[in-house]
Amino acid sequence: MGARVGLFDAIRGEFIDIIEWTDSSRDTIVWRFPRHDNEIKMGAKLIVRESQTAVFVNEGQIADVYTPGTYTLQTQNMPILSTLKGWKYGFDSPFKAEVYFVTTRQFTDMKWGTANPVIVRDAEFGMVRLRAFGTFAAKVVDAAALLRELAGTDPQFRTEEVQEYLRQLVVSKLSTALATAGVPMLDLAGQQELLGTRLAGAISQELAPVGISLPKFVIENISLPPEVEQAIDTRSRMGIAGNLDQYTQFQAADAIGDAARNPGGAGEGIGLGVGMAMGQRIAAGLTPQAPAAPAAAPAPAPAPAVATPPPLPQPAQWFVGIGGTQQGPYDAAALAGLAGAGSLTRETLVWKDGMAAWQPAAQVPDLGGLFAAVPPPLPPQA
Numbered sequence: 001m002g003a004r005v006g007l008f009d010a011i012r013g014e015f016i017d018i019i020e021w022t023d024s025s026r027d028t029i030v031w032r033f034p035r036h037d038n039e040i041k042m043g044a045k046l047i048v049r050e051s052q053t054a055v056f057v058n059e060g061q062i063a064d065v066y067t068p069g070t071y072t073l074q075t076q077n078m079p080i081l082s083t084l085k086g087w088k089y090g091f092d093s094p095f096k097a098e099v100y101f102v103t104t105r106q107f108t109d110m111k112w113g114t115a116n117p118v119i120v121r122d123a124e125f126g127m128v129r130l131r132a133f134g135t136f137a138a139k140v141v142d143a144a145a146l147l148r149e150l151a152g153t154d155p156q157f158r159t160e161e162v163q164e165y166l167r168q169l170v171v172s173k174l175s176t177a178l179a180t181a182g183v184p185m186l187d188l189a190g191q192q193e194l195l196g197t198r199l200a201g202a203i204s205q206e207l208a209p210v211g212i213s214l215p216k217f218v219i220e221n222i223s224l225p226p227e228v229e230q231a232i233d234t235r236s237r238m239g240i241a242g243n244l245d246q247y248t249q250f251q252a253a254d255a256i257g258d259a260a261r262n263p264g265g266a267g268e269g270i271g272l273g274v275g276m277a278m279g280q281r282i283a284a285g286l287t288p289q290a291p292a293a294p295a296a297a298p299a300p301a302p303a304p305a306v307a308t309p310p311p312l313p314q315p316a317q318w319f320v321g322i323g324g325t326q327q328g329p330y331d332a333a334a335l336a337g338l339a340g341a342g343s344l345t346r347e348t349l350v351w352k353d354g355m356a357a358w359q360p361a362a363q364v365p366d367l368g369g370l371f372a373a374v375p376p377p378l379p380p381q382a
Contacts, residue, residue, distance in 0.1 A: 015038065015039055015041035016035065016038050016039065016041060016044055017041055017045065018045050018047065019044060019045070019047070019054070020045075020049075021033065021049075022049075025158075027107070027109075027159045028103060028156055028158055029102065029107070029151070029158060029159060029162070030147065030157035032156070033100070035096070035097075035098065035099065039094035039095060039096050040096065040099075042092040042093060042094060042095065043073060043074065043092065044072075045070060046066060046070070046072075048068045048069055048070075049068060051068075051103060053067060053104055053140075053143040054066040054100070054102075055143050055144060055147060056078070056081055056097050056099055057100065058085070058097045061084070062147065062148070063078070063097065064079070064080050064081050065144055075087045100143075102140055102143035102146060102147070103140065104140050104143070106137045106139045106215060107137060108137045109135075109159075110135060110163055110167075111135050112133065112136060113131075113132070113134075113171075114132050114174070115171075117130060117131050118171075118175045120178045122184060123184065123342070124184060125185055126341065128185060128224065128225065128228055129225050130178060130223070130225075132178075133221060134217070134218045134220040135218050136166075136217045137214065137215050137216040138166060138212055138214055143211065144211070145209065146212065149211065150210050150211075166207075169207070170199070173199055173202050173203050177199050177202070181198075183195075185224060186232065195219055199217045200215070200216065203217070315332060316331070316332065317329035317331065317352060318332075318334075318335055318351070318352045319351050320335075320344060320348055320350050321348065321349040321358065322344075322348065335367065344361060345361070
């Protein structure tokens with residue numbers, strides 16, 4: 001009797017009664033249930049937890065796919081596998097099949113970065129090399145497609161096996177997105193979220209055939225080359241220097257406030273000095289200025305013993321107005337460089353000593369050679 005009980009226990013041990021997977025690795029995308037030579041008992045329980053999908057594979061062909069829930073495996077709820085096995089009348093015999101659990105939660109620890117700079121064209125700075133880095137989240141949306149196209153028969157398919165493929169795809173799409181975005185270099189920082197959303201949609205569409213999507217794409221930083229950063233710093237300083245009068249008034253008002261918060265001693269002296277300077281400045285502005293008396297003509301110098309040539313003529317010094325800011329002075333060569341870079345156009349206002357007012361560059365005869373001639377319209381055909 002004891003030998004018979006042992007025999008039945010051994011036979012029962014060859015059958016799999018519960019099929020489930022609890023993931024503790026946090027980086028496993030696909031895990032194959034270790035069936036080995038055991039057979040799955042008809043009527044066994046299949047437990048598919050939230051953020052999981054179970055895929056049954058029979059002889060290399062994907063059969064049934066199960067979403068989260070608890071299932072009792074019967075021929076009624078295994079339609080494709082039942083058809084492949086030929087159980088037309090509900091024959092409840094054990095069967096062999098590979099079971100793959102696919103994680104459908106988001107993997108949020110994916111990082112990306114540009115190993116080589118991305119070259120984009122900017123209207124203001126010309127050709128610019130950009131570097132960028134950030135993170136993204138990947139998620140399996142079609143378990144069957146993932147098994148067919150990427151995981152295959154890998155018993156434990158991890159994120160590290162697909163991360164490099166995703167990173168290369170991200171960088172290639174980033175180059176296209178930056179090149180076609182039309183966002184000026186100075187506005188890129190404020191457009192990073194919009195670019196990230198656009199890239200997430202484009203990359204998810206590209207990954208649809210392999211069953212993966214990118215629900216989140218984050219651009220943490222876009223770095224400019226040092227020469228562009230220096231140009232931005234120079235422009236900022238020129239913007240401050242372009243309105244020195246307001247800057248001086250701001251400093252004076254700041255000094256008065258500091259003196260008021262520091263009564264006595266040096267604070268009173270500073271406040272008194274600044275107050276007197278401000279009062280003199282206001283009084284000078286209110287008092288009408290008398291015309292200055294003409295300077296007395298200097299006495300004629302004695303004729304030199306040897307004739308001295310006059311000084312060489314100095315090149316004209318030009319000032320230009322770009323973006324509402326006065327810039328310059330520039331000589332003719334510098335103006336040609338601005339015109340070649342597109343910063344100086346026909347409509348740009350220019351001025352030099354001797355001109356009564358600012359004029360568009362196209363209306364100044366001395367600057368006509370900086371712009372290509374525009375032919376007149378063709379005469380009408382007879």
